[in-house]
Amino acid sequence: MNHAELIAVDWGTSTLRAALLGSQGQVLDEVTQPRGILTVKPGEFATVLIAALAGFTRAKGTFCLISGMAGSQQGWQEAPYCPCPTGLADLGRALTWVEPGQTAIVPGLRCEQAGIPDVMRGEEVQIFGALDLLGLLDLKEATVVLPGTHSKWATVRAGQVQHFCTYMTGEFYALLRQHSILSRSLPADDGPLDEAAFDRGVSQALSSRSLLASAFSTRTLALFKQLASDALPSYLSGLVIGEELRAQDLTSIAQVVLVGAPALTQRYQRALGQLGVSATGVGAQATWRGLWQVAKQIQP
Amino acid sequence: MNHAELIAVDWGTSTLRAALLGSQGQVLDEVTQPRGILTVKPGEFATVLIAALAGFTRAKGTFCLISGMAGSQQGWQEAPYCPCPTGLADLGRALTWVEPGQTAIVPGLRCEQAGIPDVMRGEEVQIFGALDLLGLLDLKEATVVLPGTHSKWATVRAGQVQHFCTYMTGEFYALLRQHSILSRSLPADDGPLDEAAFDRGVSQALSSRSLLASAFSTRTLALFKQLASDALPSYLSGLVIGEELRAQDLTSIAQVVLVGAPALTQRYQRALGQLGVSATGVGAQATWRGLWQVAKQIQP
Numbered sequence: 001m002n003h004a005e006l007i008a009v010d011w012g013t014s015t016l017r018a019a020l021l022g023s024q025g026q027v028l029d030e031v032t033q034p035r036g037i038l039t040v041k042p043g044e045f046a047t048v049l050i051a052a053l054a055g056f057t058r059a060k061g062t063f064c065l066i067s068g069m070a071g072s073q074q075g076w077q078e079a080p081y082c083p084c085p086t087g088l089a090d091l092g093r094a095l096t097w098v099e100p101g102q103t104a105i106v107p108g109l110r111c112e113q114a115g116i117p118d119v120m121r122g123e124e125v126q127i128f129g130a131l132d133l134l135g136l137l138d139l140k141e142a143t144v145v146l147p148g149t150h151s152k153w154a155t156v157r158a159g160q161v162q163h164f165c166t167y168m169t170g171e172f173y174a175l176l177r178q179h180s181i182l183s184r185s186l187p188a189d190d191g192p193l194d195e196a197a198f199d200r201g202v203s204q205a206l207s208s209r210s211l212l213a214s215a216f217s218t219r220t221l222a223l224f225k226q227l228a229s230d231a232l233p234s235y236l237s238g239l240v241i242g243e244e245l246r247a248q249d250l251t252s253i254a255q256v257v258l259v260g261a262p263a264l265t266q267r268y269q270r271a272l273g274q275l276g277v278s279a280t281g282v283g284a285q286a287t288w289r290g291l292w293q294v295a296k297q298i299q300p
Numbered sequence: 301m302n303h304a305e306l307i308a309v310d311w312g313t314s315t316l317r318a319a320l321l322g323s324q325g326q327v328l329d330e331v332t333q334p335r336g337i338l339t340v341k342p343g344e345f346a347t348v349l350i351a352a353l354a355g356f357t358r359a360k361g362t363f364c365l366i367s368g369m370a371g372s373q374q375g376w377q378e379a380p381y382c383p384c385p386t387g388l389a390d391l392g393r394a395l396t397w398v399e400p401g402q403t404a405i406v407p408g409l410r411c412e413q414a415g416i417p418d419v420m421r422g423e424e425v426q427i428f429g430a431l432d433l434l435g436l437l438d439l440k441e442a443t444v445v446l447p448g449t450h451s452k453w454a455t456v457r458a459g460q461v462q463h464f465c466t467y468m469t470g471e472f473y474a475l476l477r478q479h480s481i482l483s484r485s486l487p488a489d490d491g492p493l494d495e496a497a498f499d500r501g502v503s504q505a506l507s508s509r510s511l512l513a514s515a516f517s518t519r520t521l522a523l524f525k526q527l528a529s530d531a532l533p534s535y536l537s538g539l540v541i542g543e544e545l546r547a548q549d550l551t552s553i554a555q556v557v558l559v560g561a562p563a564l565t566q567r568y569q570r571a572l573g574q575l576g577v578s579a580t581g582v583g584a585q586a587t588w589r590g591l592w593q594v595a596k597q598i599q600p
Binding site for chain 1: 414416447465467468469472477480505507511512513516517520524525546548
């Protein structure tokens with residue numbers, strides 16, 4: 001029988017996910033609830049968490065470690081951002097304890113480039129978890145990409161996040177998909193990926209100088225019936241992902257690790273393939289492994 | 301007393317504007333109504349136009365020339381796009397007559413670059429009108445910029461539009477302003493232009509590689525209180541306009557003409573100034589002058 005060693009919690013804006021981890025970091029039980037921080041009133045975070053974990057079989061006092069937006073200003077308690085470069089040990093030292101000795105929140109990261117700050121919250125745990133799962137934590141340099149609403153590109157050297165940059169790729173897709181003039185040409189549902197249309201979108205973005213211009217091609221290709229309506233969502237997806245890749249200096253990148261849901265990381269792998277860059281994908285288990293690794297930093 | 305020679309109509313998506321022009325092209329009377337093509341049912345365009353022009357004092361049978369979305373698939377009658385290069389004489393030959401000898405619609409333009417089509421409808425008239433007003437119609441080369449929801453950058457050589465490119469700048473601003481995560485940091489109203497914040501946005505966009513990344517700085521500068529909430533709309537405006545400029549090859553541009561409302565063209569002039577490029581601004585009279593010039597092409 002496995003002995004529960006850690007309750008790992010990924011508490012985001014719209015969802016609360018938790019896992020009960022055994023002494024080797026293996027997942028013993030898992031729960032997902034639609035209790036993101038936006039649904040929780042101030043003062044009720046502890047109550048909501050206890051209710052979410054009620055089904056877990058564990059010893060009283062099992063340590064609970066939380067990452068994600070629960071540590072933001074709108075969350076349970078603000079866990080101030082750690083400045084880059086940051087490693088696992090730094091995260092372990094900078095926890096914000098909401099229940100002393102019992103429950104802690106992992107800080108997010110911040111970095112700055114040319115006077116402009118950037119931030120992440122939750123992805124830092126996934127980065128370390130993904131690299132640990134792949135045995136790459138001590139690699140000289142790796143680029144870890146976390147695609148999503150706000151994609152993060154992080155450079156990790158010898159176990160420390162050096163710097164990172166946020167791309168509002170998923171949000172731009174949603175804005176253009178739902179609220180722009182392009183939405184009039186697109187079908188109601190995205191449907192399955194049209195690989196040829198997606199590839200064409202990636203290629204168009206890579207040869208364009210700005211999404212401001214390439215996005216309009218979605219409309220004109222529809223207007224002149226050069227792309228079927230059903231293919232347009234895939235084309236637009238290729239455009240925004242291609243734009244994210246266009247902004248990178250990929251010639252200097254040795255190793256790309258993609259962290260996220262397979263449906264999305266596979267699109268990035270496909271787009272990177274157009275540039276001759278191969279990438280390794282890691283799924284949701286990166287979060288649990290990352291929280292496990294942070295917890296190990298504070299073992300007595 | 302002036303003799304009315306032309307009824308010039310700019311019939312767009314949301315507004316119908318008309319002017320009564322005298323024998324020298326001077327404006328004798330003007331009317332604006334919220335009767336854009338989206339408010340007009342098929343078959344009722346003639347009736348709506350007659351009602352709009354009812355206040356004009358002119359001889360029966362005064363020729364009426366229309367530009368804008370009235371010539372689109374959703375308009376009065378489709379006026380097929382003219383392929384670039386196109387000059388005034390080409391437009392005059394390609395009119396679509398909705399009332400023979402009486403009322404005609406000016407076609408839009410299309411061009412193609414690397415297999416991607418681009419279109420404009422209404423701006424072609426403004427381009428020729430602006431160049432005529434400035435005495436630049438026969439210039440060897442000019443770049444005419446029409447800022448707006450969908451900004452157009454057109455290259456004109458010896459009186460012909462050679463090619464052009466559309467940037468969804470105004471629409472991206474509106475999407476980010478109203479529907480994105482950034483909207484949570486922004487005040488309800490844009491307020492007056494904060495020149496320092498606008499300049500900082502332009503500069504940030506010019507040194508960035510993509511709006512996907514630079515847009516996020518609006519959020520982080522607000523998060524760390526490095527820009528006041530009231531300054532954020534100006535900063536975001538600078539970001540999108542700066543992104544539009546970043547996408548241009550301005551080193552090869554000899555003469556920039558900006559056509560549009562002064563409040564907007566002045567922002568572009570300011571942003572271009574950061575790059576050492578000066579630009580001449582032309583206002584709404586470009587439309588009337590352009591329609592006047594097209595009408596002259598079909599004089600018997």
